[in-house]
Amino acid sequence: MDLMMLFLAVIAAATYGSAVYGEQNMLGWDVDPDRYRAACPDYRHYSMAPQSFSSPAVEKVIEDLTSQMEDKDLARIFENAFPNTLDTTVRWHVDGKSMKPRKRKGGDDDDRHWDGPQSFIVTGDINAEWLRDSTNQLSQYQPLAKEHKDIERLILGAINTQAEFVIESPYCNAFQPPPPSEVAPSGNGQDDTVHPAYEPTRVFECKYEIDSLAAFLALGNQFYNSTGSKEFLHTRWYLAIETLLEVLEEQAKPTFNPKTGDFERNEYLFRRRTQAGTETLNLGGIGNPLNGGTGLIRSAFRPSDDATILGYFIPGNAMMAVELKRTAEMLKAVGKSEVAKKLQARGESIEKGIWEHGVVKQKRYGEVFAFEVDGYGSSIIMDDANLPSLLALPLLGFVRRDEKVYQNTRKMILERAGNPYYMEGRAFGGIGGPHVGLQHPWPMSRLVQAMTSDNDDEITASLHAVRNTSRLGLVHETIHVDRVTDYTRSWFAWANSVFAQTILDVAARKPHLLFGKEAQPYVMGKHDR
DSSP states (O other), X not given: OOHHHHHHHHHHHHXXXXXXXXXXXXXXXXXXXXXXXHHOSOHHHHOOSOOSOOOHHHHHHHHHHHTTOSXXXXXXXXXXXXXXXXXXXXXXXXXXXXXXXXEOTTOOGGGEESOSOEEEEOOSSSSSEEHHHHHHHHHTTGGGTTTOHHHHHHHHHHHHHHHHHHHHOTTOSEEOOOGGGTOOOOOOOOOEEEESOOOTTTEEEOOOOHHHHHHHHHHHHHHHHHHOOOTTOSHHHHHHHHHHHHHHHHHTSOSBOTTTOOBOOOSOEEEEOOSOGGGSOHHHHTOSOOOSSSOOOOOSBOTTSOBOSSSEEHHHHHXXXXXXXXXXXXXXXXXXXXXXXXXXXXXXXXXXXXXXXXEEEETTTEEEEOSEEOSSSOEEOOOOSSXXXXXXXXXXXXXXXXXXXXXXXXXXXXXXXXXXXXXEOSSOEEEOBTTTBTTOOOHHHHHHHHHTOOOHHHHHHHHHHHHHHOTTSSOOSEEOSSOTTBEEOSOOHHHHHHHHHHHHHHHHHOTHHHHOTTOOOOOTTTSOO
């Protein structure tokens, strides 16, 4: 067997070992490591499908950055990971020039939908778009959008498409291909009862997650900050904002009426026929009771798509608070002061609620951010690898890296003694979560650890840990603590994007760690022109 055939066999074993959504792919046979290393250099050699989208600007960044990197293994993973979203996940994109505006039956001229540029960005190995994932998948390209029209139209299309998703089904997290794409929808194989009801040909999964709505805001905020463009600020986008605010209002309500004490059923209900407790909400689909007067917003599910235990999910609330205030600043700048006031007030209310109810005193670590709270005084102390997370709070813009409560929290969640989902073994260590199990930490957590650290040794150790477990040239979802050949998902577009973002972050903040002594910072958007 020659090297390429060996490598393709490895990919086939990883990719086709399990076709069931949610099960992990494993490599169950031994491969000579020297031959494997030689067989695994270039993602493009085993990308069977043609590129779904290409950009000369992205290729230039790859050349500029990798030519300077001393660690050629890290350079090769970046070469593979940075364009991975463009290569494989742009399932549908139109620039808007060839599409006729579509009107809903009985609508007026302002009710046009699927108008203008549109982009459907799938999560990778599942033919559906998660709002959270797609925002993160496109994030590393945002600095290129101002100078490069192809990237600008792609991201503008993604904003427009997400706006349509939010308008139609604001409680849902993952969506089917848009009707104009003529791409066939697919089922997720689940048996769900959900309120509000949704159309299965439009929605892939309807788990209400506060960070999904925050991701929609983040996509627009990043685009505006990078380009200054106001092209996405049209009637449909403003309708999506109104819809989002309505959801936040509904999910700010407590379980019991504060005046009468009567139970009030939440607008959102989710029940799934399943044997996994993390896949459904208890108490018949409504979740545990939440107190009122906190300023916090309920989230039925976490960014891992696992159910919350206590519905006030702090990282998601932090992300929402930040993005609401950023959107308010943008809208003030374009003269939309009334909408801006609503967004600002809600953002400030959530932020205040986090500091009042989301900070708890921990005996060993002092004041820390809880992962979830209920407003009654109960809290969940842990962190999960999926973003937003407590570890990522500075990346979200909620706190500075040196903030005392964050530093206490960071120390706690990066230790076994403080975080029940911090895992270590002979092969790999990091933060995991209940989504995959108690022996599979996520490489994404080590990347976030690097981006939230100023310590050269910690950053280097995190990069090397991910490098040493990315033997297929791309980043996995999770890795077994004792066996690097036992992983979930042979490649994961979101994780690849976070890897690329980490390399770009280190290149800008700590260039000597990548390029050697006396190296100058590399800032994408300034060096690619």
